[in-house]
Amino acid sequence: MDAVFLALSSQTRRKMLDLIQNMPGCSVGDVAKYFDCSRIMVMKHLDTLRAADLLISRKVGRRRELFFNAVPIQMIHDRWTTEYSRFWATKAIDLKHMLESRQQKADP
Amino acid sequence: MDAVFLALSSQTRRKMLDLIQNMPGCSVGDVAKYFDCSRIMVMKHLDTLRAADLLISRKVGRRRELFFNAVPIQMIHDRWTTEYSRFWATKAIDLKHMLESRQQKADP
DNA sequence: TCCATAGGTAACAATAAGGTTACATATATG
DNA sequence: CATATATGTAACCTTATTGTTACCTATGGA
Incomplete structure (x- = not known):
């Protein structure tokens, strides 16, 4: 529960989650296009969201498809x-x- | 909004908030009795909760009375x-x- | 007054989060 | 095969959070 609140305590992450929710199956690079921060920071933010189980992903080819988890x-x-x-x-x-x-x- | 989620991202702070909700008007020392951490840490946690506007307080004599704010x-x-x-x-x-x-x- | 009690502040150390650059790996595609 | 693309990792720095000890201020009572 701590991880969920922590993940949601950043507006950037909330926006990322929002974006993924509206673009299911989008890639890490897709998310990075919408934000000013670096691709590595995007990955770290996505990792925080994944740690909170708010994000589900699967690798398809060289892309990683991202999905929002509402649970x-x-x-x-x-x-x-x-x-x-x-x-x-x-x-x-x-x-x-x-x-x-x-x-x-x-x-x- | 960030401050609220951040404040709630600690189980200790959630428990403190819970305690204050159940004991309206309790003091800083009262809260400290229920937790293992030091009085100073309790004050810092309470400060985080106050920054998120989850906590309202007023000084009465040498005591500080604490109240939960649900807004x-x-x-x-x-x-x-x-x-x-x-x-x-x-x-x-x-x-x-x-x-x-x-x-x-x-x-x- | 004397002093215990309740709260507050300052200064510091350790750990975690946010951010960078540089490099590595895997996979489409000409 | 060669190369651009997509993602991942390592190392490092900065800032914030968590935690400590020591000291200070104010108030209630014997």
Whole structure:
């Protein structure tokens, strides 16, 4: 989940993801055409997106075809819609753990 | 928007936000009790959350009272619900700009 | 007043992210 | 085959994030 938010924390990456979503199967070079940064930086950004599972790719010949994967976003979205401002699913469990660890720290 | 995603990209910060949401008006020290990291790091994390406008605070006596602000999350949420996987509002405009700059780059 | 408590700042070190250039590999295509 | 194209990797530098210790300020109470 950290990786998804981290990947989305860059406008450049969000735009790249947007582009790929609108041009499914486009190549790394295609993406690079739309941005001012170097091809290597494009690849690094795409790698960050892939690490967050927001990007799926396959190699076809000498090209790499890129595809947007909505699943991680859907996951976060679902958590947010469940209980609007209380936005992560593990909330209750985490709080329980926190309360337990608090007792340990407060009463050593 | 970058600041919000960046702030949310740390599980520790998400948990802090969760805690403050469940304990409105709690102090910096209160938050620190629930986490293993130092008080200074807690303050830095809180500062990151405040930079994203996810946190509101006021000083009362020598304590600082912390409050969760749902607005930035609501904003992102709204964008996502509008058109699910197409998750940012400036999409159409940005794409237009990208297409324009593409022509400039492709045809110099 | 004296002092413990709560918060804030400064300075620094380690690690990660953003960015570059140079080189390497694989694959279409004349 | 020769070469341009598309992608990948290595090395390196800069900046940002994460984390520390030490010190400072202000407030509440005995």
